[in-house]
Amino acid sequence: MTSNVYWGSPRQARLDAAETLPAKLDLILDALHLRDRVKDELVAIKMHVGNNLSYSVIHPVFVRKVVQAIKDGGGKPFVVDVDWDASGAEKRGYASETIGCPVYPVGGLKDNYYVSYFHEYKNMKEWKLGGMIQDASFLVNFAHVKGHPSCSFGAAFKNLALGCMVGGTRGLMHDTHHVDPYWFPELCPDAETRQRIIDSCPHGAIVEDRHAPGNLHLHYEPCNQCGRCLKVAPEGSWKINPANFWTFQEAMAISTSIVLGTFDPGKAVHLNLATHMTPVCDCFGFTSMPILPDAGIFGSDDIVALDQATLDVIAQSRLITENVPTSMEVIPNDGHPFTWMHGPMKDPYKVVEYGEALGLGSRQYELVDVLPVEEKKFAPMAYIHARS
Ligand code: SF4
Numbered sequence: 001m002t003s004n005v006y007w008g009s010p011r012q013a014r015l016d017a018a019e020t021l022p023a024k025l026d027l028i029l030d031a032l033h034l035r036d037r038v039k040d041e042l043v044a045i046k047m048h049v050g051n052n053l054s055y056s057v058i059h060p061v062f063v064r065k066v067v068q069a070i071k072d073g074g075g076k077p078f079v080v081d082v083d084w085d086a087s088g089a090e091k092r093g094y095a096s097e098t099i100g101c102p103v104y105p106v107g108g109l110k111d112n113y114y115v116s117y118f119h120e121y122k123n124m125k126e127w128k129l130g131g132m133i134q135d136a137s138f139l140v141n142f143a144h145v146k147g148h149p150s151c152s153f154g155a156a157f158k159n160l161a162l163g164c165m166v167g168g169t170r171g172l173m174h175d176t177h178h179v180d181p182y183w184f185p186e187l188c189p190d191a192e193t194r195q196r197i198i199d200s201c202p203h204g205a206i207v208e209d210r211h212a213p214g215n216l217h218l219h220y221e222p223c224n225q226c227g228r229c230l231k232v233a234p235e236g237s238w239k240i241n242p243a244n245f246w247t248f249q250e251a252m253a254i255s256t257s258i259v260l261g262t263f264d265p266g267k268a269v270h271l272n273l274a275t276h277m278t279p280v281c282d283c284f285g286f287t288s289m290p291i292l293p294d295a296g297i298f299g300s301d302d303i304v305a306l307d308q309a310t311l312d313v314i315a316q317s318r319l320i321t322e323n324v325p326t327s328m329e330v331i332p333n334d335g336h337p338f339t340w341m342h343g344p345m346k347d348p349y350k351v352v353e354y355g356e357a358l359g360l361g362s363r364q365y366e367l368v369d370v371l372p373v374e375e376k377k378f379a380p381m382a383y384i385h386a387r388s
Helices: 021-031 060-072 131-135 156-161 167-178 191-200 228-232 242-261 303-315 337-342 350-357
Strands: 003-008 042-046 076-081 103-105 114-121 124-130 138-144 206-208 216-218 268-274 296-300 365-369
Touching: 003 021, 003 303, 021 060, 021 268, 021 296, 042 060, 042 131, 060 076, 060 138, 076 131, 114 131, 114 242, 124 131, 124 167, 124 242, 138 156, 156 242, 156 268, 156 303, 156 350, 167 216, 167 242, 191 206, 191 216, 191 228, 242 350, 268 303, 296 303, 303 337, 303 350, 303 365
Parallel strands: 003 365, 042 076, 042 138, 076 103, 138 268
Antiparallel strands: 003 296, 114 124, 206 216, 268 296
């Protein structure tokens, strides 16, 4: 199966509002027939409204366009995000007056309004879906694309998988990294060697396990798989395994399948805004410099095709290495530019592989440019400075 992914390119031919990304968002919403699909629907717009000093999250101009389209179609929209982001949303420009609808915490004011779903995976059994998502009859999944320390990339899958669950479930999803063993203490019994392993990591990713003194614990987020620790650790005592990195993405795919499973077929659309992409996710509470050229705006009914297409378009551009924080190493490799910062084992495509395996969509897509850029032809002669 091939799915359509509608794309608004970041390029424009003319300095004209009709060729800008908010205008292309309108064209994408038309292509998705959003207005025709939301009559009498209670529509949850899931987005990340940032935290603290974030300013690279989706600008209210874009959100208002989605809200207006839903209202035009006779739907009732509201924005949802996790409680600690939603509670300060107005400080970053998200209020009824600006976007045209209210912003609610996905799990209620105390993050305790949820519905439990059960699916066994690693350390997880119960998945607590925010009640505001359960209450909605239609979903607009509007994601800002950025890097992510656990899996190198966050977009449509991550927006639903983490942002629709209440806090405890989000924490357990991050802990899936640690279920498959990577530390074998019987092969490294002496404290001096353990300390050398800890000291070998330039990113502070290895620490003594606070719950089990004498054991080592890996913070997967700052680890870029440089392998320095493996040169110090006794053979077999310490492992940097791709499988440990991929569990987070498989958990995201499972979580997304639970979220989407609460909506009837055809009652969800997905949008990715790939502008001002930063090294880490918007939860960090700040915006750093963009580390990739803007890649535009994407929309589809198929979440797998959407994230696949977004990654593929971004892969054609280069990392803006001068904008990467100096505490992060840039290691060029054959993989996606996001892995140049986060390491090759944080393969951003794993989430769409897992999502496709769960039947959430197809990695095969057709990219439909909603407003192809007209290539301007200039006069066929050399540029001459006009001098007086
Ligand atoms: S592989 Fe990861 S944990 Fe080991 S030294 Fe490199 S960054 Fe640190």
